[in-house]
Amino acid sequence: MVRRVMHMDMDAFYASVEQVDNPHLKGKPVIIGASKRGMVSAASYEARKYGVHSAMPVFQARKLCPNGIFLPGRKERYREISRKIMAMLQNVSPLVEQVSIDEAFVDISGTGALHGPPGELGQKLKARIFKSTSLTCSIGIAPNKFLAKIASDMKKPDGLTIIEEEEVHSMLGQLPLSKIPGIGTKTTTFLERLGVKSPADILRHPPAFWTQKLGKAGSHLYRMAQGIDHSPVTPSPVIKSCSAEDTFPEDTQDMGLVKKWLFHQAETVARELRHKGLKGRTISLKVKFRDFKIVTRSLTLPDPTNCTQTIYEGACRLLERLHTSGKIRLVGVGLANFQKGPQQMNLYSNLHTLRSERLDSAMDKIREKYGDELIKKGLIMDLNP
Ligand SMILES: [Mg+2]
Numbered sequence: 001m002v003r004r005v006m007h008m009d010m011d012a013f014y015a016s017v018e019q020v021d022n023p024h025l026k027g028k029p030v031i032i033g034a035s036k037r038g039m040v041s042a043a044s045y046e047a048r049k050y051g052v053h054s055a056m057p058v059f060q061a062r063k064l065c066p067n068g069i070f071l072p073g074r075k076e077r078y079r080e081i082s083r084k085i086m087a088m089l090q091n092v093s094p095l096v097e098q099v100s101i102d103e104a105f106v107d108i109s110g111t112g113a114l115h116g117p118p119g120e121l122g123q124k125l126k127a128r129i130f131k132s133t134s135l136t137c138s139i140g141i142a143p144n145k146f147l148a149k150i151a152s153d154m155k156k157p158d159g160l161t162i163i164e165e166e167e168v169h170s171m172l173g174q175l176p177l178s179k180i181p182g183i184g185t186k187t188t189t190f191l192e193r194l195g196v197k198s199p200a201d202i203l204r205h206p207p208a209f210w211t212q213k214l215g216k217a218g219s220h221l222y223r224m225a226q227g228i229d230h231s232p233v234t235p236s237p238v239i240k241s242c243s244a245e246d247t248f249p250e251d252t253q254d255m256g257l258v259k260k261w262l263f264h265q266a267e268t269v270a271r272e273l274r275h276k277g278l279k280g281r282t283i284s285l286k287v288k289f290r291d292f293k294i295v296t297r298s299l300t301l302p303d304p305t306n307c308t309q310t311i312y313e314g315a316c317r318l319l320e321r322l323h324t325s326g327k328i329r330l331v332g333v334g335l336a337n338f339q340k341g342p343q344q345m346n347l348y349s350n351l352h353t354l355r356s357e358r359l360d361s362a363m364d365k366i367r368e369k370y371g372d373e374l375i376k377k378g379l380i381m382d383l384n385p
Helices: 013-021 058-064 075-092 118-133 145-154 165-174 185-193 207-214 216-226 255-276 308-321 351-370
Strands: 005-010 030-032 069-071 096-100 103-107 137-142 160-162 241-252 278-289 294-305 328-340
Touching: 005 075, 005 118, 005 145, 013 030, 013 075, 058 069, 075 096, 075 103, 075 118, 103 145, 118 137, 118 160, 137 145, 145 160, 165 216, 207 216, 241 255, 241 278, 255 278, 255 308, 255 328, 255 351, 278 308, 294 308, 294 328, 308 328, 308 351
Parallel strands: 030 069, 137 160
Antiparallel strands: 005 103, 005 137, 096 103, 241 328, 278 294, 278 328
16 A cells, blocks of 8 residues: 655734734734744744744744734634544544644555545545634645655645655756755755765765764654655553642732632533543542642542543542642542443432533533633632733
8 A cells, every 4th residue: 555644834823813903903014922032933924925934932923924913812722623623624534633722643554445535635625624613734645654744734824745756866856955844054054065065965965874974863864865754653642630720920828819820720621621631530649739739639529521620620629638838839620431432321420510511511611602701700710810
């Protein structure tokens, strides 16, 4: 069977989401990253024209693009859309390896009978993603992960590039080093000093030359220059637990305040699990004190849950049982011991639980529609984590 790997990469993901959600930002230089000491996490194509790119300090981006619209970003919203897109990839093949929030490899070897030839599959998938999110992505399809990643980058944005086995060598021959994933700036500088400008130049020397110069990285480099990559598409591991923790801005003894953080964390964990359709029975609490001593406690419920209120109450019970007096530096809440799918309610699942679950799903829906910030529950209004 011919091996075929697809690499999907959303175009200027965070910035594009902002432009879709706020149409007045369309066509404008949108930059995600607004804090003084922070980094740019995404730049719209309009902003890139000014030389702005991700991982650049925000102050530098402001200099390059003074008219840019700098936004703090809405992680939860991006995650939500990411989940939708990843689910669409799962429909193509179960072999999906998510690399980041907006990027994934899919092993599509042998899906031809089901989805048609790769080009057709790529087109269909792009159309499906656009229909559901109004966002564009770029797709590369090639005989392995390394080449698929190069391919997805070739016609950005909104691109679809297919590299056939017989095209690999001519394609690599013309590719500048900067386009090769996995070669850092240090190695690039080193290679340039040797007069190497493309993979073809690497192949001018025997493998032993590169091993001698760069050790293990040298043989890796030689393989890359030939377009060889045997690494499999590895689906993300099944999650066994889900947790959230925060270090406080200041150490505290105020249990009321600690509980507010616990609520925020219970909600983060519960929401994530509701999205994944998972429920867990074991609630855990982690507390780190001022002297960095860490204490963890857990309790197991009779029924699995992904209800914010239930997890919060469990975490509070664990906190109260600690009888702590010292100042606290960090708390965290976790849930484990998962069971998938709908559970049968036992007799003790009372009205209280039912009401909380209804509240959760109402909150989830409102959030999906209006975004995160709008409805932080009154309890944690003043936290602003
Ligand atoms: Mg991207």
